[in-house]
């Protein structure tokens with residue numbers, strides 16, 4: 001039986017606890033803000049309006065074995081910015097790229113580490129040249145002026161407001177923008193007149209296909225099925241994608257057989273499409289907007305309009321040919337036999353009947369075409385779908401029913417943007433060709449999608465506008481938290497719905513629906529972690545966030561929010577501006593949570609790791625650089641003060657006892673986690689040193705998972721003469737966790753001659769230590785420890801020893817090096833499908849991984865398998881998680897060793 005730490009920890013620090021307040025709580029937050037501001041990169045003037053690449057000085061970034069190395073163009077100006085349009089009969093879709101230089105500075109630590117990892121590129125600044133963001137925005141074609149205003153205010157036609165051509169006052173006369181859809185012809189003159197730009201027409205079918213192919217290749221959770229109200233994301237195997245049928249349901253419908261990249265044939269189409277529903281619906285119901293019409297349908301009953309089989313057969317099924325009484329025999333057929341006028345029918349019923357008629361018809365025609373060419377998969381796009389459950393259910397039902405389950409209807413999250421994305425891809429140098437799933441990170445900011453998602457509205461240019469928008473939004477009401485109730489699924493399997501499924505009272509506003517599509521961040525420096533045993537089957541999240549699980553985490557995160565806002569505001573000096581941003585952050589994050597609560601799959605397949613990262617991203621969006629900065633600093637200082645004593649104590653022990661003490665130390669110090677409610681409550685009851693001591697004292701083996709003996713055997717007995725060559729230590733929290741836990745463990749490995757790479761976050765997340773902060777901590781620790789000092793010197797971490805970077809490689813190092821690399825994340829968890837190229841390089845020679853902490857070793861990666869030995873160390877600081885994963889208790893410890901052989 002594993003020992004239970006929880007009672008004893010609570011007892012120790014309970015009522016009769018030490019009674020000394022935790023430092024951070026005593027003094028309140030300091031006013032220091034570490035807002036490291038970006039230094040502007042030098043930009044070159046653009047010689048022509050056509051996107052051009054300056055190839056001079058191009059260098060391959062990465063090792064020679066890389067199949068797709070990043071090509072660095074140090075002299076390329078940063079405005080290979082593109083705007084592409086799809087001007088349809090109903091909607092204008094915009095896809096635009098804003099270049100975003102990552103604020104990565106090449107400090108000495110990085111230069112030195114990269115040199116050691118064999119990835120130094122000649123002393124030149126490493127340019128994340130294609131880094132940027134892809135935005136998706138739409139407008140009604142009837143409100144073309146608003147679209148032109150949007151483009152103009154953001155200067156998208158000139159490469160964005162930050163573009164050099166804009167600042168140098170270059171005229172847009174010869175600017176050419178790629179456009180598809182009929183409006184590219186119809187409105188060409190207007191674009192010239194209003195913006196001075198020419199539209200270069202791209203074939204619509206070409207664009208639809210290349211847009212769909214790109215999405216299916218590059219976005220992990222793009223396609224999904226939707227049956228009986230149930231949405232499920234589909235993992236598309238790249239090697240088994242073609243052929244498929246693409247059905248784009250816009251104003252009209254195009255049906256395209258796609259055989260490969262650029263290989264397709266428009267095999268059919270129908271003029272009964274989205275325009276038909278909206279047009280007829282408008283005439284028959286007097287609705288003012290598409291959404292109003294769709295919303296009406298959610299309260300409709302089509303049996304008042306449609307002639308059902310049962311109406312004809314006196315309430316009976318026509319079972320001989322497989323038709324239930326509720327099958328629609330004739331859409332709107334009932335209206336012929338009744339002596340009624342249009343005004344006698346409920347608009348709700350009319351809308352539903354229409355929607356059902358058109359969706360079903362599209363599903364059926366699509367199926368027939370799939371049958372014609374022997375295709376099993378049908379992807380549906382176009383804004384008629386509008387992520388609307390009933391529409392998708394009806395189409396899926398038709399496909400499934402007529403194909404007897406053989407063919408499958410799938411929908412795309414970027415449904416209506418296929419054409420615009422394709423037009424974007426048609427730029428000669430768009431930089432997206434070689435992008436792969438791991439280069440793209442989709443983020444869901446509040447401001448941007450609201451601008452983009454709203455069919456019209458002013459652009460939110462800056463943070464202030466975004467905050468004002470949030471404030472207004474909050475005053476205006478709670479549209480986006482309005483739930484969309486799902487009807488009970490009830491299909492008969494005999495050709496009809498008993499009742500329309502997935503209906504609800506309220507249609508989610510278009511603004512929030514647009515939250516289904518985030519901003520795509522292109523980060524070419526991200527890589528798949530090379531030591532993942534099987535990247536294809538790897539799933540970072542340990543627990544599936546189903547509705548129930550989500551409810552729990554919704555509460556945890558909501559409860560934590562006020563405290564987080566306090567800390568964030570204090571970290572920015574507690575000014576009025578910070579308070580305003582804090583409120584906006586809280587509203588924005590709550591709105592995300594509410595959105596996910598109503599539909600956990602709204603943002604793609606979303607796990608706890610994504611949720612925790614979303615919170616950090618949301619803080620960054622409102623410019624909170626590091627909410628826990630002062631807590632981290634204080635805890636680092638307190639821990640560094642006691643480090644020498646700890647090291648001395650460890651050095652008195654024999655090797656075996658010391659290894660146990662070190663692992664215990666890591667587990668005990670993992671208690672310093674400002675993301676855990678239970679732990680934060682503990683901090684009120686003692687200083688960090690007191691809590692650390694108590695936590696250590698309570699370490700009782702066997703732990704809930706206890707592979708220590710196996711690890712010890714590997715370290716001290718089996719292969720003592722064959723120490724690990726290189727260990728990657730994924731560190732977690734600042735303060736005691738890293739200083740008194742992981743550093744001493746690193747020191748032990750160094751003693752064995754193992755190279756140690758400390759892997760830390762690129763960006764702050766809660767109280768996690770970042771890669772930028774580590775060298776200073778190590779330098780401080782090195783003052784008291786020769787082993788650390790020599791290793792840090794050998795690893796190029798000590799600034800004093802950095803004077804001759806060139807020389808330090810030549811000299812035979814006295815010690816195995818201690819290095820620091822950033823992991824590419826800004827989250828308490830880690831997704832090994834997307835890590836920094838620096839980490840990927842460091843991993844090449846590693847034979848031991850140590851993952852520490854609840855975020856990296858439990859919420860994510862508990863079940864991950866690697867190509868080298870892995871040790872997962874964490875204290876479980878949440879009761880529910882302990883029960884769910886280990887049938888255990890809060891404060892249980894996990895020491896999971898997974899040797900490869």
Ligand SMILES: Nc1ncnc2c1ncn2[C@@H]1O[C@H](COP(=O)(O)OP(=O)(O)O)[C@@H](O)[C@H]1O
Pocket residue numbers: 087088089090091092140181249250251252273274275276277278290291381382383384385386416455510
């Ligand atoms: N806000 C909206 N305004 C108008 N139509 C909308 C809206 N949202 C969804 N739609 C539906 O989307 C259809 C247009 O889809 P889209 O893919 O943009 O095609 P197109 O390129 O023909 O404009 C409309 O006919 C209508 O059925």
Ligand SMILES: CC(C)(COP(=O)(O)O)[C@@H](O)C(=O)NCCC(=O)O
Pocket residue numbers: 556612670672673674675676677678732733766828852853854855856859877878879
């Ligand atoms: C965010 C965290 C994963 C960080 O834990 P760590 O990785 O630092 O051990 C953890 O604090 C957490 O899951 N917190 C929420 C659960 C709770 O408050 O109980």
Ligand SMILES: [Mn+2]
Pocket residue numbers: 673732733766767768828853855
């Ligand atoms: Mn942490």
